[in-house]
Amino acid sequence: MGDLPGIFWVVPVAGVIAVLFAAYLIRDVLRRDPGTKEMQDIGNMIFEGAKAFLKRQYITIAILSVVVAVLIAVLVGCLRGEEGIPGMTPVGIAWRTGVAFMVGAFCSAISGFIGMLISVKANVRCANAARTGGLKQAIDVGIKGGAVSGFLVVALSLIGVTAMYFAYGGHADQSPHLIVGFGFGASFVALFAQLGGGIYTKAADMGADLVGKVEAGIPEDDPRNAAVIADLVGDNVGDCAGRGADLFESTAAENIGAMILGIALWKITGQPIWVLFPLVLRAFGVIACMFGVLLVRGKESENPMNALNRGYFVAVALSIAGLVATVLLMPKWTGISNGWFIGAGIVGIVASIITIFVTQYYTEYRYKPVKEIAKASRTGPATVIVQGTAVGFETTLPTALVIGAALLLSYYFGSLSGFDNPGTFINDGGAFGTAVATMGMLMTCPFILAMDTFGPITDNAAGIIEMAGIGGKVRDVTDRLDAVGNTTKALTKGYAMVSAGLAAFLLFQAYMERVALLKGTPFDSINIASVEVFVGALLGGMLVYLFCSMAIRAVGNTAAAIIEEVRRQFHADPGIMAGTSKPVYGHCVDITAKAGLRQMIAPGLLVVLSPIVVGVVYRLMPDSLHYDSPMAVGAMLMVATIGGILMASYMNNGGGAWDNAKKYIESGEFKDDKGNVRGKKTPEHAAAVVGDTVGDPFKDTAGPSVHVLIKLLSTITLVLCPLFIG
């Protein structure tokens, strides 16, 4: 550690600052007035429901994690030692990987839990701020509550990865390989958190809507609907806890992958800082985002989105400054031009900005795509679905172009740096360039996550105001906030997806580096023209569809359970509909939690087991077949990534567009050919509601889970590749 240059110390400093900042935000939010007794009661019900679900969920995940950790240790340690890691015995590697897995899983769980905890405290305070102080104060509470998640998640990832790195010796060539288990643990928890939360939130939403709005004809968030608290709980466990775990995973796994790629640069220069470079970049990003959050100031008279955008652009500008500073402060080496990495990093940052605009174009009703879907409502729900599918499919074009261009450019800039170890097909500087682009994109992660968590807080605030029977001007404020929250949620999904796409490429390279290390021979080609590799690729593509099928079906099954329960309550107590007695909200919360958790196991295990099965089965084939198991698993991973990016683009954007087509009709701006407003309670609106309901499990369950799927596949293959090497 003595040879670390001064610049590295920004990492622990930023980690501590981020935690202190989060503590300041928590204090700031909690000291605000939580509103009337009724509002507090509702808030408490949401809090209790969310806590109960997370408790159950984390117990399930903990059991699965311990089983997996032991399996990893046994498989990696006994079946095959990783002879390739210098100076390590198989058993030493095995327990270290298992421990790293558990620490990663634990940190991820903590991130999700804290984020959720604060957001269920912030929601009622945001509602009250809207009630007593207006838009400006409500934005303030919303963004600060959201930022707690953002900063804690990134701080935990930064501190966790750094601590594990030094705990495992701090050797540039060895430690990054030992901490891959940390990334796997994080992905593992993230998948179940996102999937379980996603199933919960959309099953509750669909169930509540279908039985309330459609069957009983009562409005959304009506207190007579027994499923309404479950719906509000869902926003927190799906969007806050799930997304928090998702982005914790991103920041952790991608850091580790980038550190592995940094080893190639260390080999050339002997400077260990290249391995730690990703952490330094992340640290500057945290500081940049802090200023961004502090500068979000709403105005009563403008679209709240503008306030968030101003803060975001401050964070972007400071991130670029941090990137430039980091690169310029890196030590020099003969024949190497570090400066090109600035270009690679900017490519990543620009990719994130473009993604945000593309997402806005496809999902906001100011633009043509959503208007087209709304127009299709004139001929009924079928055309709404067909048109929305066409729009969702089309969004794969900009997604693929942005990711493709970002990869090509960042690889190009990186290759100009001059870093290259001879003997492999891959240019080490180029590969590191894609890592820098990913890191550049993820520099603004705390801010993006703050915006994302802003969504469920304001959504909840609107629900609390509605349930508490407060109307008038306050409703206008919360409705405006809610609309912004929907947009920010869509933006984060686009961001998470494109960053997953970029990150995937860097994780592939890390996988190949690791296989090469373990085999002791170069491994720089994944030849999909080879029959067994092509079949691996085909199975990878299929995995995405099958996973989505299971996730979507899980929502349907869970929603059916909720509908039965609400119907039962309406039937058992006619006083509920009359408004004279209260439904038992807790039953719905319980049923959703149980059903949701049961349904998350199968798709989760599918993802974990598929690459292992393919890798091990291929490895066990007779030698005469010449099956290349690591290559086939690599192809499975890559094609699943491509398929996953495209599928997620379709599901996230298609779902968002359907949602906003409905909102467009509700806004009263949608007119027929004669100029008459066709708003709520028209057949057009009913058709658009069908689109919105279909989009719900797409955009909030399957789509976001696919991001995690991609990365879990990457980390699982990274950790378990010793099993595939015969």
Next chain:
Amino acid sequence: MGDLPGIFWVVPVAGVIAVLFAAYLIRDVLRRDPGTKEMQDIGNMIFEGAKAFLKRQYITIAILSVVVAVLIAVLVGCLRGEEGIPGMTPVGIAWRTGVAFMVGAFCSAISGFIGMLISVKANVRCANAARTGGLKQAIDVGIKGGAVSGFLVVALSLIGVTAMYFAYGGHADQSPHLIVGFGFGASFVALFAQLGGGIYTKAADMGADLVGKVEAGIPEDDPRNAAVIADLVGDNVGDCAGRGADLFESTAAENIGAMILGIALWKITGQPIWVLFPLVLRAFGVIACMFGVLLVRGKESENPMNALNRGYFVAVALSIAGLVATVLLMPKWTGISNGWFIGAGIVGIVASIITIFVTQYYTEYRYKPVKEIAKASRTGPATVIVQGTAVGFETTLPTALVIGAALLLSYYFGSLSGFDNPGTFINDGGAFGTAVATMGMLMTCPFILAMDTFGPITDNAAGIIEMAGIGGKVRDVTDRLDAVGNTTKALTKGYAMVSAGLAAFLLFQAYMERVALLKGTPFDSINIASVEVFVGALLGGMLVYLFCSMAIRAVGNTAAAIIEEVRRQFHADPGIMAGTSKPVYGHCVDITAKAGLRQMIAPGLLVVLSPIVVGVVYRLMPDSLHYDSPMAVGAMLMVATIGGILMASYMNNGGGAWDNAKKYIESGEFKDDKGNVRGKKTPEHAAAVVGDTVGDPFKDTAGPSVHVLIKLLSTITLVLCPLFIG
């Protein structure tokens, strides 16, 4: 030609027999009674509409074809000569490729046209047979009418490929490379025929349903609906002409690809018959299917599907016998065991049988998936869509497993044969094994195509009976036939998709062989871990989504035009609704044709241009980047194929399942929890109709076009690979 063994002569013999058999079938169908004056009038309207559309369509395609043929000749000839083909000048190759393209395009157009012509003559005769003779006779007319297409398509492909091969010298090492243009021409026409026909048929169907059943509340095929003739025309131009061109393309392109792989075996043995082997196998298949068709005998008292299945299994058994005979009659060579190719061929045949059962499981309402979708109708259209999506996504599992297993096994059997030229990564016997499996699967193609065309004939027959106001027992007969027709159409799509999947792998190998020939160095690896290749793969995956988006949107746009027109007619002449005056059917036919053709251009060109753009742009990049353009295009092709297979599986099977969920509810077998029948005119039925309408463009426009897309990408890269080689 003197060194061809006797077995080859089965090829021209089978070609001639197939043509004579088709002529016999035509005569047999045409001499039957076309029924009452009214039925004949309706039949004539359909005939005129179909003829008018095909005329327009073929003019458009002809113009595009000539442009493309000239472009190919210029590009291939001037920009770069194919120095690799022994004894050929660049100009010699250029004009031969251009001519082969035109011949392939022409044969494909002819196939589609003839198939359509007979089926619009058979429909009214089938209707009359149902009216006067009952089920048995109606099946007889339906299958014989369908078989005309089946045999003419395969005969034309067989004769065309053979004639081109010998016209271009009949040299084993050279001629297969010169006739790739034939396959490209066939694919080119097939894409536009399938796409234009698919847009036409589903736009007419959706338009007619939405404006008739949904808006005006009149039954399907009601003569008051101005779009009803367009709908019946659509069945012929989409399902008959489109599918005919699709399968012509399959049989031609896959023959040529297999012949190119046969060159490697010729190199070892010096026996040219290995290059012609695929044609011999096809010839035996034609004869096997002839017996199968002749043995289809319906019974009044049984499900007509059983009669078709009996015929199919006869064709399968005879195909296996033909396969065994072909392999055993092949000349021997030291160290080579030909016999293993029997195993490879049987793998292909078994794959087709499994595919058919899987398709039945997912799309027939006897089984759980469709029942689940029907059950979801209780909670409205949204859950029908969600459940159907889950089912459609799930079908990718068996599809991928069947294709994957077939590839691995047939490659394995092929590799056991002992054929292998040293120096490349790919086992030549193994690659040829996958070709034999594909050929084995396609042996029963004439029968499958007969079953497929049976679908629109019976669909039309039912429509004609309905429009002519004939009811009672006759309607029962045509309804039963129609239901069988839906099943056979679904089966063919599954078959076409899996055969496209198998064929794709053989076409990749052919592409790589050809690139190696032109580069003069081995080319046996497509390394998707290389950044530019990965981006090519990503773009390939995206291409499938974008193409489907455009195809689906085209249906929506065209349907909107029809709806406007029918509304206009209802409004302009109230006598139409009252039944006192007839609507102007011709206007709808015209509008659909014009709009459909305009909409097919953009997605068609997207497919043609994408690989060219990627290949040429990469080639023009500076050398310092080391971009491997043929590899990137190969990756694009392979990942588009994987994505296409999965997407087609989803769309075809999901669409079929939605269709039959609706039929299940209409059948009166669907009940609620209390045992009450929930049939037509219930909310459940309305919800299922939404699913059916969404499924229409999926299963009849986008899905089947994706098969052709995959193969067009293969043939286009095969022909134009000289452009990518720098």
